[in-house]
Amino acid sequence: MVKILSTSWDDLRYVLAVARAGSIRAAARDLGVNHGTVLQRLNAVEQTLGTRLFGRTRRGLEATAEGTELARHAAEMETAFRTATSLAAGRDAELKGPIRVSIPFALCPAGLGAALAGFAEDYPEIEIELEITDRFTRFAELEADLSVRLAFEVDDEAIGQRVMQYRKTVYASAETRALLERDRGAVRWLGWAKEDEGTGWTEETGITGLAMVHKCPEHRSQIEITRHGPFLTLLPCFLGDCQSGLVRVPGAKLIADRSIWILSRPDQKNLARLRALKDALARHFAERRTFYEGVPAQ
Structure with missing residues (x-):
């Protein structure tokens, strides 16, 4: 099981972006940041958790079992965050x-x-x-x-x-x-x-x-x-x-x-x-x- 308590949501969104995009470069484009930033954040998360999250294949980066689990948690957190902020915004009746x-x-x-x-x-x-x-x-x-x-x-x-x-x-x-x-x-x-x-x-x-x-x-x-x-x-x-x-x-x-x-x-x-x-x-x-x-x- 992946330990996520010591990892912030800001770090997890980089993991989620890489899992969805399949490469560092594509994730950087989706996040609107440079390639080095994504690589640095990903390395930091792996060091913090003490586990490898992605492996290189001919098709690009592929999530390990730990990476897949962490990405799933990150997606759930993303959905909860969006739902909470959307519900708050949804009460706004002003134009x-x-x-x-x-x-x-x-x-x-x-x-x-x-x-x-x-x-x-x-x-x-x-x-x-x-x-x-x-x-x-x-x-x-x-x-x-x-x-x-x-x-x-x-x-x-x-x-x-x-x-x-x-x-x-x-x-x-x-x-x-x-x-x-x-x-x-x-x-x-x-x-x-x-x-x-x-x-x-x-x-x-x-x-x-x-x-x-x-x-x-x-x-x-x-x-x-x-x-x-x-x-x-x-x-x-x-x-x-x-x-x-x-x-x-x-x-x-x-x-x-x-x-x-x-x-x-x-x-x-x-x-x-x-x-x-x-x-x-x-x-x-x-x-x-x-x-x-x-x-x-x-």
Whole structure:
């Protein structure tokens, strides 16, 4: 059994971060500190407890039995701490104070950033702490009070409001669209990140028979490379339609994709400032529903 009485919560959160991330560097990124700080804290905990918490493998750091047990205790402490602080904050009925908000990059240029700016103007005493992340993770692991997520389903212990399902289609530069009509073999698909994804998904788009090149792991790289080269990319319509230099490719199908969700913590349902933000975001999506759903402009 691991002795944890002589180890502070501040130390334990470093152990928990390493256990979740699987490496010192990734844990440092998640905690917002440098690599050396995490390594120093981890070494200090191991020396204090007199036991090794992680071992090195080809996949990264792997928790020992003692490390796994300590990480479990740390996760329980984290949950208890968040519940206690959230319950205290949940009694606050005033429209002021901080709200930690997590949203994916794709929704920012599509108009959600502008909606948050409008909310901040309407409620000047509410401070938004914004994180832009495309991580698909359980809500309990996010340092957020409210999360807008793109997902097929949500099984977190969170209050979830499904806003709508969005669609995606194929985009290219105007030059590439013209090139596709006169010299189809000169155009390529941009690949994503995983080797095991294959090319089957391109057949669903209706634009078939083209080779795939490169590995571009996220939307920003896809957009920039597609703007400047003879490539096609598959994007959510709400993201592709607002990109200067990109147009929809004729003949490409509209493909049903994930849904947009607004999530918050159950223990914060009485927090007035959080309710105000959820209502503002719901109005924003309702007012621009056809845009987010990918309905073509008439």
